[in-house]
Amino acid sequence: MNQKSFQTIQEIGAFALKERLSVFTGANVEMDSISSVEGHIDTVTQIPPDHHSVCSASRLFLEGVHFDPTYTPFALLGNKMMIAAMSPLIARRVKPTHMTVTVAVPNKYSVEMIEEFFSGADQQCKNLDLVLTCADVTASHQQFVVSVHCSGYEKILLSSDSGTNANRSTEPGDLICVTGDLGAAFAGLRILLREKKFWMEQPEQDFQPDFTGYEYVVGRQLHPENPLPFLLALQSTSIKPGIILPVTEGLIPTLKNLLRISKRSVKVYSPAIPIAIETRAVADEMEEDADKYAFYGGEDFEFLFTLPDHVVPQLETEYHGFSVIGEVTKEDAELEDHGEGPVVVLYTGEGDRIIIEAEGNKRP
CATH class of the missing domain: 3.90.650.10 (PurM-like C-terminal domain)
Structure with missing residues (x-):
């Protein structure tokens, strides 16, 4: 890549970058089977098997970028990440049902600290009636990294079998x-x-x-x-x-x-x-x-x-x-x-x- 073609993310912004990356969709499946909600910086994927929409969203949190352990107790950190991960689903009028967490941990953090993190996540999930799963724990060189995958069923909040929870449109005067x-x-x-x-x-x-x-x-x-x-x-x-x-x-x-x-x-x-x-x-x-x-x-x-x-x-x-x-x-x-x-x-x-x-x- 030559110097003239180098464009920083800051020049176009996160939303514009998200739009440019949206063309990479993998296999050419039917769009009524799998779809992604446009407009969110946190994309929500919608998979409706037998007319029951399964919605999911993922968030990635990096130490030094999204959180600072200096002033954030690990229990509160786990608690907060559950709230952050579910926000895109709430915006779809979907009640989350499952949280899946994967962590990459540097050796500067103890087992007790990671247990404290998961205890905070666990308490929040219990408060919100969610199932919590620790999918994987791996090593990290310096930073504590957390990936959270949140999912739920859109049909839970539907008053009937027709329609959708999010109209995604608005009219003048609204x-x-x-x-x-x-x-x-x-x-x-x-x-x-x-x-x-x-x-x-x-x-x-x-x-x-x-x-x-x-x-x-x-x-x-x-x-x-x-x-x-x-x-x-x-x-x-x-x-x-x-x-x-x-x-x-x-x-x-x-x-x-x-x-x-x-x-x-x-x-x-x-x-x-x-x-x-x-x-x-x-x-x-x-x-x-x-x-x-x-x-x-x-x-x-x-x-x-x-x-x-x-x-x-x-x-x-x-x-x-x-x-x-x-x-x-x-x-x-x-x-x-x-x-x-x-x-x-x-x-x-x-x-x-x-x-x-x-x-x-x-x-x-």
């Missing part, structure tokens, strides 16, 4: 909603990194981190909340959102993902984005922008979804933990100067309008 609050996990990460820095500056002292006043944000980083109540609320009301997406990389990347799937522009109102008081307090202390925590922070493991306006009150009767932050737009003169593809129109609290484009996506 409202854009998010569950929970955003940016808290990143705020927790900022506190953990600060305490780690203090510890590294005085390694010989008996250092004890001080999380007083930061319990909520640190908890959101180390111990994400159970996502099943949202899924069960959809089940009890028989509501089928047009599109559901896991918010794993921050709100803005998720909105760009929404543009790619829906092929429609959206309006989002910054003051409506749910950000906890504790998150704003951390941002103020760090002299940073709390909105950016929500926009780009990631690891909140909440969900963004679209609903027709008249359906929102029905969901509110069963599930109060969501906020309306915007709407899917109609084609109008306001967006004509951005005609190459759908965009996010972000309205700030000061009344300014910011246009955010979805790279690589052209409007028909």
Whole structure:
């Protein structure tokens, strides 16, 4: 490969790379037998034998990239990875049933530490009524590496034998909603990194981190909340959102993902984005922008979804933990100067309008 043909992943982004790799599909099987959901950075594979859809998703976690054992107890790490792995299935309205975990372990970690990791994963699986299997344990040179495969049956949440759990479409005028609050996990990460820095500056002292006043944000980083109540609320009301997406990389990347799937522009109102008081307090202390925590922070493991306006009150009767932050737009003169593809129109609290484009996506 010559130097001129070398293109970094950062130049095109993770979503664009995912789209380019999607052409490598292996054997030429019938698409009604095996399919992959487009648009997710975490691809969900759907295999329907005898009209019973089996959905699965896989996640890979690398030490130093996705987690830092310095401030993450191994039990909480196992717990958190189960939540992260199931998020793509929840977005398909599928209740996970099985978790399969494979680990590559360097010799700097003891048997007891790996047992602690699996005890955390086991406790989360028991809480969520999932079967946990340790598929393989192998050696690693330096990094602790974890692969998690999550699967479930789509038919579990179907109210009838017809239809599908995820429509994967939306219409102009649909409202854009998010569950929970955003940016808290990143705020927790900022506190953990600060305490780690203090510890590294005085390694010989008996250092004890001080999380007083930061319990909520640190908890959101180390111990994400159970996502099943949202899924069960959809089940009890028989509501089928047009599109559901896991918010794993921050709100803005998720909105760009929404543009790619829906092929429609959206309006989002910054003051409506749910950000906890504790998150704003951390941002103020760090002299940073709390909105950016929500926009780009990631690891909140909440969900963004679209609903027709008249359906929102029905969901509110069963599930109060969501906020309306915007709407899917109609084609109008306001967006004509951005005609190459759908965009996010972000309205700030000061009344300014910011246009955010979805790279690589052209409007028909």
